[in-house]
Amino acid sequence: MSNVTLHISKNFKELLQFLKSISFSRAIRVGIAVTLPVLMGIQLGYFEIGLALSFGAFWSSPSDVSGSFRHKIKGILISATLVMIVSFIKGYLHFQLWLLLPVLGLLTFTIAYISIYGFRASLISFSGLMALVLSFANESEELEIYQYAVLIGVGGLWYLLLSKAWHRINPKAETEEFLSETFLLTSELIETRGKLVNPHEDHEKLQSKLLKLQSDLTTNHETLREILILSRRTSGWSNYQNKRLLIFVQLIEMLETAISNPVNYHRMDVLFNDHPQYIKRFQDLIFEMSYQLRMISEAGNDHRKLPKNDFMRQCFENVRRDVALLRETKYYEEYLMLQNLLEYQEKQFEKLKSIKRLLGDPNSTEINVIDRKKAKRFIAPQDYDPKLLLRNFSFRSTIFRHSVRLAVTVMIGYALGSIFAFQNPYSILLIVIVIMRPSYGLTRSRAKDRMIGTLIGGAIAFGVVFMIQDPYVYGIMGVISLVIALSLVQKNYKASATFITLSVVFIYAILSPDVLSLIKFRILDTLVGAGLSYAAMLWLWPAWEFVEMKESIEKSVKANKDFLHKIIEYYLLKGHIPTSYNIARKQAFLETSNLSSAFQRMTQEPKSKQREMNKVYELVVLNHNFLASLASLSTYIQHYDTTEASERFKTATEKIAFNLERVVQCLKDKTCNGAGASSEDTTLFDDQLPVFNYLEINTLKSNDTETLRELQEAHLVWEQLEWLFSISGRMLKLSASVKLD
Template sequence: MREKRKIYLKTNLRNFRNVFWRYPDRLFALRSTISMAILAIPFIILGIPYYGVTLALGALAGSLSETDDHPKGRVKALTITILSFFISSLAVGLLHNYPLVLGAGFILSTIVFILLGGIDERYRTITFGSVLIGIYAMLSVEISPAWYWQAILLPAGALFHGLLTLILMYLNPWRLLDEQMAGGFITLSTYLEKKAMLFPSRKEDQAAINKDLAMLNINVVNSLEKIKDVLNNYGRELKNPEVLRTYLQRFMLLQSLHERAASSHERHDKLSNEDDTIEVVEGFGEMLRQLSYATRQVAENMLTGTPYHHPLALEWISNAIEDKLKEMDENKAQPLVLLHHNLHRSQISLKYLDNPVEGTSIPRLRQEERSAWERFRAQLNLKHPRMRYALRLSLTFLIGFIIEKQLQLDKGAWVMLTSLFVSQITYSSTRRRLFQRVLGTVTGVILGVLLLQIFTNTAAQVLLMFGSAMAFFYWLRKQYSIAVIFVTTFVLSAFSIITKDGGMNIMIPRLVDTLIGASLSFLVIRFLWPAWQYRQMPEIISKAMQKNRTYLLAIANEYKTASSDDLGYRIARREAHLADNELAQAWNSMRQEPKSKQKLMQHAFSLTYLNHALLSHISAFGVHRETNMPTLENFNEIVLQISDAINEASQLIKPNAQNMLVDLSPLLLELKSQIVDTASGLKKQQLRLLYNIAGTTSKIVDELEKTRKEIVNS
């Protein structure tokens, strides 16, 4: 019997690991839903559902306000969260009968909360939750048994959820780091899988693949930024940085793998169209797919603790490609040697994942150098995007509050709730959220009301409420429009449990308020600082080019010095990728803007594509900085000439720009001549890398000059 219990327990633990533990989104949804259920169900059973549902709403807001911190940091964050929730809900209770004072106070506090959220990512979630709690309090203040109950129940629900989360974190304090690190490897895996489609590929298909790669690169870089922030948060709370060594080394590995994955050594159509090289190119594609699988296995290792098993096929394919390259003609094999070396180093890094070099120093990360006050003060001007967002959101709230009071809307605070979720910093993001919110709410209301006609008893409605809550939390980080459907069914079932009317009386108000709130958000950003992307493009392109230049110079310095502390190099690489992301996002946002504002659309796309190509070629130059390549006699002159050309190009579409003084045509001819005259080997490979960088820079210059002419003519 005891043996059967052990088998049963092991089976359940294995099932839990397979269903939840290896999927952070599912685990987050389960944890949040359980905390809400523990709070609500006892009160529903006792026949006083208002208390239970209000506590659950507090837990929901607390879950949305979680910070990515070490347990010690979470204690501090939870203290601030509960205090801000208490002040926000208490103010609504005290001022409910004084609408003018309540409205003015809520709008001013919104501006303050939004700006405080701009200080740090950890404050951003807390301040968002505080605004959300204020709206929740407005929604249910009229059905509260007394004015003070919400100031007790909402913070209490958030406190319970926070304490439950803290207990789980203290049992496994490294779980958050494991989840973030695993997320980074998963985004890289997706990137590698897409890149494998280039080997082989047709020239006409490559533009679409490269566009997708630029978008996927945004996810990888954002994941790297998130991991860096979490590592810094943990580092602030831990006195001994040695305990973070393993995570820091994995982070360095992930950055290195990303640089190699993002690198581009040759034009892919040129590689794919050669009959003599097609077999090797297909091998590269399979090698990239195996690397994608391997990085997912690393993520699995970090999430579940299961050992990482290096794919045998990856090593076999790498050796097979190497043998094939040795059999090929040297001139045809030459462009493929560096690419193979790059991918081979990636597979070697993964193979010896758990065998780092002994005696290496702990890698350093860049820290925020500005104080909290300096970061807050930097936002206090009308040109700062966050200040503009705070003023737009508060204006939306003001108009919504006036409409609610003048028209005496039933549950009119939903107007502001919708505005809170729809309003975003950019026009394109707000427009996207508007359609997601409206579509999700309409679908959720129809679905919710239909289900409530079927599930008429309290027990069934409780199951519907918490099933909806779990689905909401799961989809929140994946697909916002689906999450809105389930949060709507959650709200309908919750109010049905409290009011016993099947939720029918809030169906129409919910739809009307959603349409009003979404429309207000859209109209306000349409006419108040919409920040059309065609106006931002010159500055964004210039910034991306300058960051590429800094990255190139940092690589050249590494070639010459090979310093053991490469923090400066890593910062330059990070900032180049962040600038490239900003450019790709700006172009993507331009596609969502009105047709009349999509000026320079084709040029923006071409420059986005070319900048990403330049960054890929510079990355290829960077991944080989440690291969003991011989320094060319005119190495400094070549790099300086390319650097000067990039610098001048960055100014080409700015107002009063001067004509280019640096012409790369002679350099390209010289490099091409040196490539032909140089025997195969590392020197020739270095020349090819520099030629690719110079060639892409020249194409960018041509495109920028076309763009400038169109700007002048228009």
């Protein structure tokens, strides 16, 4: 019985979380924006005007996504303008099929090509495509073309007004939800790192999970960074925004520390195999940290629910006591390794305490203020140069190919729908623009989910309509289904497709009793549209990921090389950490995340297109391990006073940087011969390493912390340099042999 209760409680919590989510809130907003004008139009006798306003609001809504509110406003305004222009043009497209098809294809290509300007532009493009396709479904009999187009634009402004009012009512919603999600993702990432401590776990599986989590977390950071840094500062908001920005900074540093590794995994595995008692000690500590982050996420703004530190402190005491035993028993190297690992966890604990301190006193005004001018440098500005359109006007551009592919598929879909007398040819086009994406994997996944969702939705709708014959019930259920469908688009596309089908059937059932015919054609349209989309991805200028993989690896290696240079520079010069250092760190994490995402897309493609999978996977993992090692160095040198850099340090880092430069060259140059030279340098590199004689640490006096600190620094830094050189050498050999052309 307790298990059943627990299950019910868990599902109830998830339901409440969903109802509080910004996705559900946005869907409610769209539902109001769409239904209110129609209801008022019916009530006042201006149904056509109300319908036009509803269409305008609905078509402008895709730009209302998470991010800076100023960017949202601009996106919705541009969407409203675009759908107004498209509706005006569509009003005059009364051509014969042979002439309509090329015009339709040209319009589709032009609108889709707007996506070249980034993510928000792709949403504006989607609004335009929806307006183009759905305009075929509704042609006003009472309004002139220009009147209808203007009302469509006014509908977009109506949605903008509603969105702005909604934001005024609850301006903190997005910030709080994304912070909560960041806490949860960071918690899961730390827990995964804790599992990696155990040498008996499946490291390959955990490593893959780690890559996915890091990618999700980096994407989450990008959105939260935009929300916090680009939001307007008002007197009532300033303290709140500053606190959340400081919390965000702590979470970014927790990510860096979480992926840090004092030594390479092999050495750590050997240590824990020889001393298994330390596995549980460190895992207890790491898992408690993960648990506390989850509790912080659930606590929200209720500081009374924040977790206490008592158990965490006890975990630290246990670890310190056991690590000290290694010093007493003369396991000197093991002592230094675990002492460094322990100090990394202590730094995590400090960041955790800082977060709880910032959340625990909501009225405090004594907080550091982050310079927003410097903070804006962390947000990469989108290039809106018109020349970008010309630079990408070739089949080398993924967006260009996608736009051409979409245009051709839309033409074929409309021709089939017209020639074979489908009930609504525009339904095929709608399925095509909703399903088709630039990547094969996502298109295939959406096509499958759409078909399954439509079949399930059709079956449910038929059962409901068969039992209930009340148009008012249909109207209510149609709106509820639309809201649920829109709120699930990003989370569960299959369920979203099910509710979209329900919404369409219920609304159509109000106008016509022939519901069975609608369901039949709805399923047929979906099958044809999904089939066309899938076939187009396979045969019409396909964009296989292996073609872009070299560039993705190259960008990530370059970003890691830049981060390495900033670490070297800071280690040499000391002083304050410059903003450029943190920007280089952010870029390294971002490009590593992008590389991981590119590899995930490659795994979803046909086996025949998965070129050099083993080598590519190894390069992705090595690149991630290289960043983890850099993060270890970065974390250490930021928190401790380090000694003066020796000539051997400079020589070693130069060789590592040189290896990375050669990796980049190998990825560019097909005739690269980088495999042999690396092994020659190994001996030279080893000659540069210091002769590291482990002193009898237990003979040091308890207050001789300086000598102990120098030993820890030497151990961590030189272990990492040796590890970095080893990774860069293996990457060089792989990049010289991998063939992705």
